[in-house]
Amino acid sequence: MRVTLLIAWREYMENVKTKGFWIGVLLVPIVFFLIFHVSSRLATATPTRYYLLIDQSGEYAQAVETAIRREHQRRIMQDFMRYLQENRLDADAASFRAEPSSQLNQLLDNFDNDEVAALDQWLVSGGLDYALTMAQPYLRDDAPEFTEPRPQFVAATLPPEVDPEADAQDIVEQLRPYLNGERRINVDGDSASLFALVLIPEDVDQDIVRPATIQGLMTPDAGPRGVQYWAGNLTDTRLSGAIQNSINSAIRQQEYASQGIDIAAVRDVQRTRLPLSRLDPGKEAGEEAVSLADTFRQWAPMGFVYLIFISLMQSVQYLLSNTIEEKSNRIIEVLLASVTPGELMMGKLLGIGITGITTILAWIVSFFVFIRLYQTVETAMIVQVLDVLLSSDLIPYFVFYYLCCYALYAGIFLAIGSLCNTLKEAQSLMMPLMAVLVVPILTMSFIAQDPNGTLARVMSWIPLFTPFTMMNRAAAQPPMVDVIGTTIVLVLTTAAVLWLSGRVFRQGILRSGQPPRVIELWRMVRRSAS
Amino acid sequence: MSAPILELTDVTKRYGDFTAVNKINISIPQGSVYGFLGPNGAGKTTTIRMILDILRPDEGQIQVLGASSAMKVRDRIGYLPEEKGLYKKMKVWAIIAYFATLKGMNRRQAKDKAYALLEKYGLHDFANASVESLSKGMGQKVQVLSSIAHDPELVILDEPFSGLDPVNQEVLEQLIRDLSANGQTVIFSTHVMQHAERLCERLLLITQGSKVFDGTVDEARAIIPRRIVLETRDNISPIRSLDGVLSVQEHPVDDDTRLPGTRQWELYVKEQTDPQLILQHCFESGVSLSRFDFTQASLHDVFVHLVGQEAREHNFR
Numbered sequence: 001m002r003v004t005l006l007i008a009w010r011e012y013m014e015n016v017k018t019k020g021f022w023i024g025v026l027l028v029p030i031v032f033f034l035i036f037h038v039s040s041r042l043a044t045a046t047p048t049r050y051y052l053l054i055d056q057s058g059e060y061a062q063a064v065e066t067a068i069r070r071e072h073q074r075r076i077m078q079d080f081m082r083y084l085q086e087n088r089l090d091a092d093a094a095s096f097r098a099e100p101s102s103q104l105n106q107l108l109d110n111f112d113n114d115e116v117a118a119l120d121q122w123l124v125s126g127g128l129d130y131a132l133t134m135a136q137p138y139l140r141d142d143a144p145e146f147t148e149p150r151p152q153f154v155a156a157t158l159p160p161e162v163d164p165e166a167d168a169q170d171i172v173e174q175l176r177p178y179l180n181g182e183r184r185i186n187v188d189g190d191s192a193s194l195f196a197l198v199l200i201p202e203d204v205d206q207d208i209v210r211p212a213t214i215q216g217l218m219t220p221d222a223g224p225r226g227v228q229y230w231a232g233n234l235t236d237t238r239l240s241g242a243i244q245n246s247i248n249s250a251i252r253q254q255e256y257a258s259q260g261i262d263i264a265a266v267r268d269v270q271r272t273r274l275p276l277s278r279l280d281p282g283k284e285a286g287e288e289a290v291s292l293a294d295t296f297r298q299w300a301p302m303g304f305v306y307l308i309f310i311s312l313m314q315s316v317q318y319l320l321s322n323t324i325e326e327k328s329n330r331i332i333e334v335l336l337a338s339v340t341p342g343e344l345m346m347g348k349l350l351g352i353g354i355t356g357i358t359t360i361l362a363w364i365v366s367f368f369v370f371i372r373l374y375q376t377v378e379t380a381m382i383v384q385v386l387d388v389l390l391s392s393d394l395i396p397y398f399v400f401y402y403l404c405c406y407a408l409y410a411g412i413f414l415a416i417g418s419l420c421n422t423l424k425e426a427q428s429l430m431m432p433l434m435a436v437l438v439v440p441i442l443t444m445s446f447i448a449q450d451p452n453g454t455l456a457r458v459m460s461w462i463p464l465f466t467p468f469t470m471m472n473r474a475a476a477q478p479p480m481v482d483v484i485g486t487t488i489v490l491v492l493t494t495a496a497v498l499w500l501s502g503r504v505f506r507q508g509i510l511r512s513g514q515p516p517r518v519i520e521l522w523r524m525v526r527r528s529a530s
Numbered sequence: 531m532s533a534p535i536l537e538l539t540d541v542t543k544r545y546g547d548f549t550a551v552n553k554i555n556i557s558i559p560q561g562s563v564y565g566f567l568g569p570n571g572a573g574k575t576t577t578i579r580m581i582l583d584i585l586r587p588d589e590g591q592i593q594v595l596g597a598s599s600a601m602k603v604r605d606r607i608g609y610l611p612e613e614k615g616l617y618k619k620m621k622v623w624a625i626i627a628y629f630a631t632l633k634g635m636n637r638r639q640a641k642d643k644a645y646a647l648l649e650k651y652g653l654h655d656f657a658n659a660s661v662e663s664l665s666k667g668m669g670q671k672v673q674v675l676s677s678i679a680h681d682p683e684l685v686i687l688d689e690p691f692s693g694l695d696p697v698n699q700e701v702l703e704q705l706i707r708d709l710s711a712n713g714q715t716v717i718f719s720t721h722v723m724q725h726a727e728r729l730c731e732r733l734l735l736i737t738q739g740s741k742v743f744d745g746t747v748d749e750a751r752a753i754i755p756r757r758i759v760l761e762t763r764d765n766i767s768p769i770r771s772l773d774g775v776l777s778v779q780e781h782p783v784d785d786d787t788r789l790p791g792t793r794q795w796e797l798y799v800k801e802q803t804d805p806q807l808i809l810q811h812c813f814e815s816g817v818s819l820s821r822f823d824f825t826q827a828s829l830h831d832v833f834v835h836l837v838g839q840e841a842r843e844h845n846f847r
Contacts, residue, residue, distance in 0.1 A: 006632055329615030331617060338609075338629065
């Protein structure tokens with residue numbers, strides 16, 4: 001036992017000194033930082049797009065401009081709501097709902113329930129100026145100034161040489177250098193690159209598609225139909241989408257009017273809805289409503305499966321590379337004169353296992369530190385979710401399946417490592433095992449959706465998949481027979497694998513030359529039995 | 531004589547049809563320096579691995595320090611394997627201390643001992659260097675030190691001299707003498723007969739898995755009859771018939787500076803025959819000599835004599 005611990009300690013200390021370990025440990029905090037910090041910066045950093053709108057029909061320019069303004073107001077409102085939630089006097093997300101109703105809460109409630117209505121109200125009340133005045137008394141003293149988001153789309157002035165009344169073809173030809181980036185357009189005295197040209201031809205109404213004229217689409221037509229959207233960047237579809245939506249809604253309003261339907265009534269009808277309550281039959285009466293936390297709890301096991309998988313992948317690297325280092329550097333022989341192969345193997349399993357656990361703990365700690373440092377709406381939600389998680393029975397499941405999974409696969413990978421002299425040899429032996437390991441990852445979301453279905457139940461009984469599958473099912477109260485049965489099979493298999501690996505390890509560790517074929521492997525297992 | 535520290539009885543190891551070690555019997559007394567000699571592939575390393583219980587013999591018994599398995603007394607044995615290697619990223623002192631702690635020393639003692647050994651054998655400046663920064667020879671020295679740091683009663687060194695420059699070979703010879711002076715038993719294997727000749731009290735010579743010689747260096751030398759080479763133009767029959775002369779062979783003279791008619795003879799003489807007597811007889815019988823060489827057989831000659839042919843065949847098989 002003493003030497004096993006010594007080996008484990010050395011193994012651990014050497015792993016902790018490697019670059020790979022620190023990359024693994026720092027990966028999660030870096031990813032968190034990127035997700036919550038850089039991505040929000042990136043979103044605000046999206047450049048303002050300048051477009052030209054030439055409406056020869058004279059019918060739609062107003063609608064488009066209104067729609068784009070409205071979209072900008074919606075973004076302001078959205079940012080403001082977020083700003084408000086983060087900087088309220090009482091930023092505790094759980095308790096502010098209980099406060100007596102105020103205009104502020106009214107606004108927030110509206111925003112949560114019906115964004116369209118909230119936006120209407122926002123615009124009617126006077127937009128940001130009104131909201132800022134109203135919110136001022138409720139903001140914390142140290143609240144930062146609210147910064148308005150930059151407009152995403154700004155209409156540019158038409159270059160003087162272009163005649164908006166000219167033939168559509170000519171306009172496009174004249175503006176082509178601007179669209180290609182060869183020339184820059186003038187915007188309030190500054191030059192900017194033209195993002196898109198929206199050209200609404202005079203006879204655009206002829207191209208309106210109605211159910212009755214749907215066959216018209218089928219006839220091959222040489223020229224472009226409807227509104228022409230010219231842009232070099234076709235991946236950013238926000239502007240084209242906004243234009244299409246605004247024009248279509250304008251056309252529909254015309255249609256309603258022409259058919260004598262009250263537009264206001266239609267608008268109301270369109271916003272009519274019936275909520276759907278998601279209820280859980282497994283819960284106490286009165287508490288059946290499925291909350292966000294409940295939903296999260298159903299999906300949380302998938303996160304744990306990932307965690308097991310990633311940690312296992314990291315440990316596998318250490319198991320293989322450290323064993324192969326000892327083999328290829330011939331350290332193994334000195335070790336075997338001091339310790340038994342069994343002690344060596346257990347020491348390695350232990351040392352590398354603790355390395356894996358250290359990494360996971362480091363992730364968890366950095367996660368908590370992160371939540372403390374970045375108090376935003378999202379992290380407030382994560383805190384809520386964590387409470388749910390910690391109070392659930394998922395953690396013991398995770399600990400158990402993590403350890404079993406590690407012991408099971410580590411045994412196999414150690415045996416592989418003991419048979420190979422180079423990482424290259426090991427990789428070819430690892431291939432089949434890697435293919436096996438991909439299966440639980442591929443089936444993960446299917447199992448999460450149908451945790452007690454046939455696929456989930458069958459996979460649970462295959463020991464190599466048991467830890468992943470049962471972890472994935474943990475939140476769905478799997479039948480007792482599955483829980484107990486698969487646990488027994490898993491524990492027995494793990495014990496058998498470790499025992500067999502010990503035999504292969506004992507024989508393989510002094511081998512040199514090519515990795516053995518299957519039949520040799522069998523002989524090795526039998527030989528070490530004698 | 532005290533009880534043997536190591537005793538092998540009819541130890542045999544086979545790999546399939548190939549017999550790597552065939553019924554080896556040896557008994558090594560405490561405090562001796564014992565050499566394992568033999569050509570490549572003779573079974574030295576396999577024998578050593580069996581002594582250490584890294585491999586199990588198929589037949590026979592091994593008694594190490596009074597135990598039936600080296601594993602039971604592993605803390606009292608030090609081992610340097612033939613193929614040397616260390617953890618590349620570890621510091622020099624740490625690796626010596628690590629192996630010593632595996633052998634039961636506590637951390638504090640092991641660290642002190644590591645520094646003391648590095649100081650004693652001229653590696654003090656490298657104590658905090660990482661192993662990968664060392665030259666091959668230095669690495670080997672570090673490994674030798676790591677095998678003896680826990681003051682083992684029995685030290686087994688497999689080819690300790692290979693890869694060392696002459697200066698470091700001397701350092702290592704001195705280290706082996708120090709161990710022996712300290713009452714520790716040293717077994718080492720080597721190809722280089724000079725080391726064995728200088729260090730060993732007893733030798734084991736094996737070839738193709740079988741023991742061909744086990745005894746003192748003097749006993750080994752006695753295996754080859756003593757040799758006298760003489761060159762003369764005269765008839766040597768008076769000498770041929772002398773009592774101590776076992777056999778006579780003629781060799782061609784390849785030196786042009788000799789007088790025409792000179793012939794070279796090689797006389798094999800009995801162990802106790804005094805070469806002075808032969809020389810005296812030559813004078814008395816009027817045999818005029820142009821050359822008279824008397825050579826004591828070296829261990830090298832013994833080695834080649836005992837295993838030469840087999841070793842050549844084996845290596846080119």
